[in-house]
Amino acid sequence: MQSTVTSIIEDLSSVIFGKKEQIKLALTCLFSQGHLLIEDLPGMGKTTLSHALSAVLGLTYQRVQFTSDLLPADIIGTNVFNSSEHSFTFHKGPIFSQVVLADEINRAGPKTQSALLEAMEEQQVTVDGKKYSLPDPFFVIATQNPLYQSGTYPLPESQLDRFLMRISLGFPPKEAEKRLILDMQKRDYSQLPQRINQQELAQIQAQISDLTLSSPVVDYIIELVNYTRKSNAFAASLSPRASMALAKAAKAWAYIDGRDFVMPEDVQAIFASVCQHRLGLHNESGDEQVNSILKAVMVPV
Amino acid sequence: MHEIKNEKVINYSMCFIYACLVIFFIAHLPVVFISVLAVICAWNFYLTYNNKPKPNSIFANILAGAALVLMLFSVGMSDTVILFVAMLMLSSLFKLLQAKTKKHYHVITTLTFFSLSSVYLFNQSILTTLTVSGLYILNFAVLGLLESKHNLKIASKQSGKLLLLALPLAIFLLLFLPKMPAFWQLPGPKLAKTGLSEQVDPFDIAKLSNSDELVFRATFNNSAPSAPYYWRAIVHDEFNGNAWLTSDFLKYNNLKSNSKNDFDEQFIASYSVIAEPASQKWLYGLSYSRSDSQNVETNTLGLLRKKNYQAKSLQYDVTSSRFTSTPLTDFENKRYTYLTHKKNVKAASLAKNLKQNTQTDRQFYNQLLQYFVDNKFTYTLTPTPMSGDNTIDQFLFDNKRGFCGHYASAAAYIFRSAGIPARLASGYLGGELNLDNSTLSVRQYDAHAWVEVYIHNEGWVIFDATAVVAPERLNGSLSQNEALNTEFKSNLDFGLVSLSNSPGINWLRLELENLDYQWSSWVLGFDKQKQNDFLKSLFGSRNIWLVPLIVLLTSGICFLAYFVYLNLPKRATKLAPMVKEFYEIQKWAQKHNIKTPDHLTPSQQLQVYMEQSPQSAQSISAFSQLFNQVRYGKKSFTNERKTQAKDLIKLIKTSK
Numbered sequence: 001m002q003s004t005v006t007s008i009i010e011d012l013s014s015v016i017f018g019k020k021e022q023i024k025l026a027l028t029c030l031f032s033q034g035h036l037l038i039e040d041l042p043g044m045g046k047t048t049l050s051h052a053l054s055a056v057l058g059l060t061y062q063r064v065q066f067t068s069d070l071l072p073a074d075i076i077g078t079n080v081f082n083s084s085e086h087s088f089t090f091h092k093g094p095i096f097s098q099v100v101l102a103d104e105i106n107r108a109g110p111k112t113q114s115a116l117l118e119a120m121e122e123q124q125v126t127v128d129g130k131k132y133s134l135p136d137p138f139f140v141i142a143t144q145n146p147l148y149q150s151g152t153y154p155l156p157e158s159q160l161d162r163f164l165m166r167i168s169l170g171f172p173p174k175e176a177e178k179r180l181i182l183d184m185q186k187r188d189y190s191q192l193p194q195r196i197n198q199q200e201l202a203q204i205q206a207q208i209s210d211l212t213l214s215s216p217v218v219d220y221i222i223e224l225v226n227y228t229r230k231s232n233a234f235a236a237s238l239s240p241r242a243s244m245a246l247a248k249a250a251k252a253w254a255y256i257d258g259r260d261f262v263m264p265e266d267v268q269a270i271f272a273s274v275c276q277h278r279l280g281l282h283n284e285s286g287d288e289q290v291n292s293i294l295k296a297v298m299v300p301v
Numbered sequence: 302m303h304e305i306k307n308e309k310v311i312n313y314s315m316c317f318i319y320a321c322l323v324i325f326f327i328a329h330l331p332v333v334f335i336s337v338l339a340v341i342c343a344w345n346f347y348l349t350y351n352n353k354p355k356p357n358s359i360f361a362n363i364l365a366g367a368a369l370v371l372m373l374f375s376v377g378m379s380d381t382v383i384l385f386v387a388m389l390m391l392s393s394l395f396k397l398l399q400a401k402t403k404k405h406y407h408v409i410t411t412l413t414f415f416s417l418s419s420v421y422l423f424n425q426s427i428l429t430t431l432t433v434s435g436l437y438i439l440n441f442a443v444l445g446l447l448e449s450k451h452n453l454k455i456a457s458k459q460s461g462k463l464l465l466l467a468l469p470l471a472i473f474l475l476l477f478l479p480k481m482p483a484f485w486q487l488p489g490p491k492l493a494k495t496g497l498s499e500q501v502d503p504f505d506i507a508k509l510s511n512s513d514e515l516v517f518r519a520t521f522n523n524s525a526p527s528a529p530y531y532w533r534a535i536v537h538d539e540f541n542g543n544a545w546l547t548s549d550f551l552k553y554n555n556l557k558s559n560s561k562n563d564f565d566e567q568f569i570a571s572y573s574v575i576a577e578p579a580s581q582k583w584l585y586g587l588s589y590s591r592s593d594s595q596n597v598e599t600n601t602l603g604l605l606r607k608k609n610y611q612a613k614s615l616q617y618d619v620t621s622s623r624f625t626s627t628p629l630t631d632f633e634n635k636r637y638t639y640l641t642h643k644k645n646v647k648a649a650s651l652a653k654n655l656k657q658n659t660q661t662d663r664q665f666y667n668q669l670l671q672y673f674v675d676n677k678f679t680y681t682l683t684p685t686p687m688s689g690d691n692t693i694d695q696f697l698f699d700n701k702r703g704f705c706g707h708y709a710s711a712a713a714y715i716f717r718s719a720g721i722p723a724r725l726a727s728g729y730l731g732g733e734l735n736l737d738n739s740t741l742s743v744r745q746y747d748a749h750a751w752v753e754v755y756i757h758n759e760g761w762v763i764f765d766a767t768a769v770v771a772p773e774r775l776n777g778s779l780s781q782n783e784a785l786n787t788e789f790k791s792n793l794d795f796g797l798v799s800l801s802n803s804p805g806i807n808w809l810r811l812e813l814e815n816l817d818y819q820w821s822s823w824v825l826g827f828d829k830q831k832q833n834d835f836l837k838s839l840f841g842s843r844n845i846w847l848v849p850l851i852v853l854l855t856s857g858i859c860f861l862a863y864f865v866y867l868n869l870p871k872r873a874t875k876l877a878p879m880v881k882e883f884y885e886i887q888k889w890a891q892k893h894n895i896k897t898p899d900h901l902t903p904s905q906q907l908q909v910y911m912e913q914s915p916q917s918a919q920s921i922s923a924f925s926q927l928f929n930q931v932r933y934g935k936k937s938f939t940n941e942r943k944t945q946a947k948d949l950i951k952l953i954k955t956s957k
Contacts (some may be wrong), residue, residue, distance in 0.1 A: 261934035
């Protein structure tokens with residue numbers, strides 16, 4: 001199974017150049033059954049990444065472009081009157097897909113945002129009192145424009161919390177960009193081979209949740225979380241849900257790294273992406289502040 | 302600004318402690334000064350009770366200055382120990398009056414430990430010890446309360462427990478720690494005891510024997526001699542017209558006794574005495590006494606003295622014998638018949654009459670006794686004060702009522718007028734036997750004065766007119782004397798003795814008495830000699846000097862080990878597998894000056910070590926792998942892995 005993971009990463013790297021770290025983080029998020037928030041400027045490869053992910057993992061894919069006039073029904077679906085049968089039939093919206101790319105989520109109004117986030121949390125939607133289950137696995141990749149851009153509705157903290165991770169792709173290195181330009185024609189994620197099927201994905205997810213998490217690592221997570229609670233430097237402190245998210249993500253990261261146990265290094269690797277948005281930090285200054293936490297907290301032996 | 306949780310309780314406790322101390326010191330400090338202390342204490346209680354703010358510091362300081370002046374005037378500078386106690390009490394109480402912050406209360410509790418300990422300067426009885434221990438516990442509890450949110454009950458329990466824990470240690474130290482001579486000594490407070498003084502002037506005293514304070518206890522080794530017991534303390538050989546004094550000659554010229562007249566000694570009794578703390582040097586013995594105990598010296602008059610001033614209880618062994626009948630020297634003869642002031646004309650003529658009617662000194666002695674009987678002299682504890690320069694005449698021919706001092710003074714005057722050598726002796730008469738009839742307790746109200754007359758061929762003989770006037774007085778203590786009981790009790794301050802009518806209370810009193818006796822003899826009187834005997838009985842007599850040395854060494858080592866243990870860095874009692882090994886590698890790296898930032902994970906640290914010490918990189922890498930597997934992968938730390946880790950550590954250590 002390990003070789004599969006390696007080849008998935010290689011496949012993705014062949015589409016998105018020079019962003020191995022982010023690819024691994026995105027994969028971590030997916031493996032640990034969390035949702036991913038990508039905050040970036042337009043044209044950085046957000047769509048490419050999500051598309052490629054679904055292709056490699058063999059998942060159905062839908063993209064929803066969020067705009068200010070988008071309504072909940074536009075995502076979830078709606079009951080339509082069937083004149084021939086004289087009854088209402090439910091027309092599924094784009095959310096009924098294994099991978100949903102919610103593009104520019106902060107463009108839509110709060111009501112629409114909430115509808116999506118509710119669906120993410122419950123993995124089901126309710127229309128006119130009837131429940132409809134969402135497919136499994138269900139993975140939402142939401143992209144967000146940096147907040148200072150005009151015409152945005154920032155997500156409230158409580159909803160940000162629903163995303164396991166927030167990453168930022170960032171500009172590619174020079175070499176990568178050069179290759180990008182040269183390979184323009186060849187780049188086609190639809191051509192990527194499917195590496196695993198759904199059963200295998202479920203198997204991987206089960207393996208990850210069974211990974212060994214030893215007490216010194218748990219201690220370390222608790223130390224980190226407690227540090228943000230004691231410190232005055234952050235707008236919000238980390239909740240117990242955040243500590244669980246840290247443990248979950250660290251496990252997946254360790255799995256991707258080819259280990260069957262978690263090390264403090266795994267926690268450090270995923271710490272920034274799991275915690276930045278929960279601490280109310282922005283991408284730009286966030287890295288530095290998160291690193292200061294890692295530097296201030298001693299690793300228990 | 303109230304930063305202290307239990308301020309009210311703390312204030313109440315401190316008020317209580319100081320109220321107890323004030324009550325204790327009533328007998329030892331001037332009344333004016335004691336009332337000032339009591340007022341401050343009550344004031345503080347009032348402020349606490351009514352939740353009123355404490356006086357501001359300027360006002361309190363002015364007040365303290367005034368009180369200080371008052372103290373200097375009322376207490377005086379003569380007795381530095383009393384002055385010290387007074388200052389301690391005054392400063393602590395004023396500090397309490399001003400205390401607002403935690404620091405203030407810390408200072409007060411610390412001072413209180415000294416204040417409480419200073420009680421022992423005056424009294425070391427078991428009751429005092431118990432009371433002071435109780436107050437100690439309270440003070441410790443207050444100290445605890447300053448730092449915690451517990452209530453007083455819990456804190457007291459805790460501090461009581463601590464004190465109990467210290468008890469075995471105290472007993473151990475008492476039993477085994479070598480008794481060393483003190484490096485320095487307090488002069489000891491001049492205790493205000495009422496019993497004896499170096500000057501006997503009975504005629505200006507209207508009230509007497511009002512203290513039931515213990516003076517000493519005597520335990521006879523074999524059988525007790527028959528009563529009466531005349532405990533001699535001082536001999537007065539000089540009459541100045543009103544009072545009998547101890548002449549400088551006696552004071553300074555008769556230090557050591559020569560053991561010349563040891564042959565014809567007639568043994569009376571041997572016994573040991575525990576004398577209560579007193580500031581005077583004199584000690585107590587029957588008849589002609591000798592003592593070989595440390596710190597006690599014997600003089601030619603058969604009197605015992607302390608070698609140095611020490612205000613603590615003293616235990617000594619005494620052998621008493623009859624006075625020898627060796628004739629007096631001319632000089633002595635002259636001394637003991639000398640009278641400067643001959644204003645008591647009637648008394649002198651009485652002496653002349655008696656002398657003419659008798660042939661021998663013995664007859665004179667008997668005649669004089671008869672005279673006191675025939676002329677209806679009575680014994681009283683409340684005599685009429687007399688003044689003038691013929692007080693003896695007034696007593697003999699007008700008043701005819703008085704106590705021992707009057708009779709002794711008059712009789713000695715008459716003897717001397719008749720040319721018979723006589724001197725006044727003061728000390729104590731009788732004593733109260735305890736329940737098992739072995740120990741005699743002598744109290745201040747047993748103080749007595751009598752005459753010692755030198756009769757040819759008999760030696761010094763006791764002449765005590767009280768014996769014929771109030772014969773009951775000779776047997777037992779004043780407290781057991783029926784006839785004088787009422788008078789005696791009306792004179793006595795309130796105390797257990799004054800309640801001795803009820804048999805229950807009397808029994809209780811005697812039991813307490815016995816307990817206190819055990820306390821003095823086994824704890825306070827546990828001196829070098831007793832310790833040696835004890836150690837001998839425990840370890841045999843050989844190499845007895847080794848025992849204290851070993852004890853001292855072992856206890857020293859124990860303490861040292863305990864402190865080292867206390868200062869050891871705290872670690873979890875049982876380290877998880879591989880952690881100890883990792884610490885070992887860390888130590889190795891420190892030794893080789895490989896430094897890593899604090900926040901690195903163990904593997905990252907090992908990585909740094911690898912880079913810094915390439916020779917051992919391989920071993921470190923293997924160690925790192927092992928560490929990760931065991932520590933994070935929860936692989937069991939088998940013996941195989943243990944030896945592997947050990948080998949790797951060895952390799953790493955030796956590679957450089």
